[in-house]
Amino acid sequence: EAGVAQSPRYKIIEKRQSVAFWCNPISGHATLYWYQQILGQGPKLLIQFQNNGVVDDSQLPKDRFSAERLKGVDSTLKIQPAKLEDSAVYLCASRKGSGGGNEQFFGPGTRLTVL
Amino acid sequence: AQSVAQPEDQVNVAEGNPLTVKCTYSVSGNPYLFWYVQYPNRGLQFLLKYITGDNLVKGSYGFEAEFNKSQTSFHLKKPSALVSDSALYFCAPWDTGFQKLVFGTGTRLLVSP
Numbered sequence: 001e002a003g004v005a006q007s008p009r010y011k012i013i014e015k016r017q018s019v020a021f022w023c024n025p026i027s028g029h030a031t032l033y034w035y036q037q038i039l040g041q042g043p044k045l046l047i048q049f050q051n052n053g054v055v056d057d058s059q060l061p062k063d064r065f066s067a068e069r070l071k072g073v074d075s076t077l078k079i080q081p082a083k084l085e086d087s088a089v090y091l092c093a094s095r096k097g098s099g100g101g102n103e104q105f106f107g108p109g110t111r112l113t114v115l
Numbered sequence: 116a117q118s119v120a121q122p123e124d125q126v127n128v129a130e131g132n133p134l135t136v137k138c139t140y141s142v143s144g145n146p147y148l149f150w151y152v153q154y155p156n157r158g159l160q161f162l163l164k165y166i167t168g169d170n171l172v173k174g175s176y177g178f179e180a181e182f183n184k185s186q187t188s189f190h191l192k193k194p195s196a197l198v199s200d201s202a203l204y205f206c207a208p209w210d211t212g213f214q215k216l217v218f219g220t221g222t223r224l225l226v227s228p
Contacts, residue, residue: 004158042205042218043159056215091158100147100209101166104216106158 002026004107006092012113018080021110025073025094031055033104034067034077035091043091049075050098079112087114117142117210117217125223128196136191136222138206147209148189149216150180154202162204165189176200196226 005024013019025032030051035043046065048055051072060067064083069075079086089111093104120139128134140146147166151159163174170182180191189206203223207216 006158040220042207042220044218045215048215056213093159098214100211100214101164103149103161103164104159105161106151108156108158111156 004092004094004105006107006110010111015084015114016081020076020078021090023075023092026105029094029096031095031098032075033093037089082114084114117208119206119208119217119219121206121219121222123222127225129227130198131195134193134196136204138189139187140208144211149207150191151205152202198226198228201226
């Protein structure tokens with residue numbers, strides 16, 4: 001079974017530029033998550049999708065971050081414009097269903113450096 | 116809302132010795148508890164989970180965890196550590212109110228040869 005795919009793996013941009021990350025979840029997984037992991041911290045949930053609908057985006061800085069999940073499969077996360085404090089690893093995860101007992105499967109992440 | 120505490124930023128153990136990575140949580144209702152491991156430049160990998168049933172849960176790579184309801188703990192253990200176990204470990208309870216995993220800052224495990 002293929003895992004969660006993410007691209008790019010690394011990205012370096014200047015502040016105020018825009019950037020987009022892509023995620024392809026495990027086939028059949030209805031729930032998709034984007035996390036931000038700042039160095040030395042645990043992952044922080046940015047947004048959760050159930051199929052192509054948003055379940056929770058309360059921690060997403062909506063003035064600069066946006067995300068979509070078209071057709072309930074792939075997802076993109078965009079930052080525009082980027083700030084220095086956005087430097088982090090962006091993790092995508094997916095899982096079956098929406099109940100609490102199912103584990104999440106994580107992709108390798110995209111390491112973003114904002115200069 | 117649930118919270119999690121991993122009291123040790125780092126745990127050092129010699130290869131071949133048993134290891135324990137501690138985790139305590141606060142919960143409303145019956146807890147769902149997870150352990151994940153993160154190797155350098157990698158995403159998080161699922162190790163094991165407690166949903167219900169036996170308090171001793173066995174997982175991947177020889178790891179196990181003991182659920183203790185009275186102490187609200189879910190410590191990760193392994194009888195004999197390997198150098199390759201060196202990584203960052205996260206305990207994550209499931210927040211039933213907000214329907215999401217709660218991550219702390221993790222515990223770095225260093226296994227010396």
